[in-house]
Amino acid sequence: xxxxxxxxxxxxxxxxxxHLPCNHSTISGTDYIHWYRQLPSQGxxxxxxxxxxxxxxxxxxxxxxxxxxxxxLILHRATxxxxxxxxxxxxxxxxxxxxxxxxxxxxxxx
Amino acid sequence: xxxxxxNPRHKITKRGQNVTFRCDPxxxxxxxxxxxxxxxxxxxxxxxxxxxxxxxxxxxxSDRFSAERPKGSFSTLEIQRTEQGxxxxxxxxxxxxxxxxxxxxxxxxxxxxxxxxx
Numbered sequence: 001x002x003x004x005x006x007x008x009x010x011x012x013x014x015x016x017x018x019h020l021p022c023n024h025s026t027i028s029g030t031d032y033i034h035w036y037r038q039l040p041s042q043g044x045x046x047x048x049x050x051x052x053x054x055x056x057x058x059x060x061x062x063x064x065x066x067x068x069x070x071x072x073l074i075l076h077r078a079t080x081x082x083x084x085x086x087x088x089x090x091x092x093x094x095x096x097x098x099x100x101x102x103x104x105x106x107x108x109x110x
Numbered sequence: 111x112x113x114x115x116x117n118p119r120h121k122i123t124k125r126g127q128n129v130t131f132r133c134d135p136x137x138x139x140x141x142x143x144x145x146x147x148x149x150x151x152x153x154x155x156x157x158x159x160x161x162x163x164x165x166x167x168x169x170x171x172s173d174r175f176s177a178e179r180p181k182g183s184f185s186t187l188e189i190q191r192t193e194q195g196x197x198x199x200x201x202x203x204x205x206x207x208x209x210x211x212x213x214x215x216x217x218x219x220x221x222x223x224x225x226x227x228x
Contacts, residue, residue: 044203100153101152
């Protein structure tokens with residue numbers, strides 16, 4: 001049970017920002033939110049993670065709602081290479097494995 | 111750092127045959143995971159190792175499946191008496207995990223082995 005909900009697909013135009021939502025309404029206080037993405041014909045790759053505060057790295061930003069029941073992955077300027085399936089995953093503090101849902105398939109139009 | 115390596119990339123076999131896949135993790139990583147992925151679905155957890163110890167197996171892992179990680183380095187996943195339902199991408203991932211906290215653990219995945227059972 002992935003316990004996160006994401007839209008099946010989203011579209012974006014190249015060079016525009018993309019906001020990928022994730023609902024995790026049953027999240028507990030110590031669960032982290034991790035995002036991975038999977039490019040075609042490749043294994044998933046780590047994107048970003050956070051607990052309560054918004055996080056930025058070279059790939060993306062993660063905005064976590066104040067009540068932590070939802071989060072948004074932000075790609076500031078989508079490129080064609082960002083076309084992938086994006087997975088939002090809850091990590092239990094004491095847990096080990098990642099439980100993937102179906103993710104959001106992002107397509108980027110030139 | 112050459113990343114996680116999986117071999118072979120593709121495997122075609124006939125139903126009933128045995129197959130074995132190999133995963134070479136990133137050298138200093140103590141954790142190794144196996145996942146299975148079918149078309150249009152997210153990866154499903156199968157099993158994982160910390161060093162040479164197999165710590166958890168999914169109920170998806172029937173008795174036809176066995177995984178090993180001798181000496182805590184590379185790992186093999188064997189499927190005996192393959193069935194058409196075993197056709198999938200088999201993904202391996204590795205990570206470094208200190209202590210019990212999973213909060214900052216990042217998994218590095220290989221490109222997978224695509225199995226087709228005819």
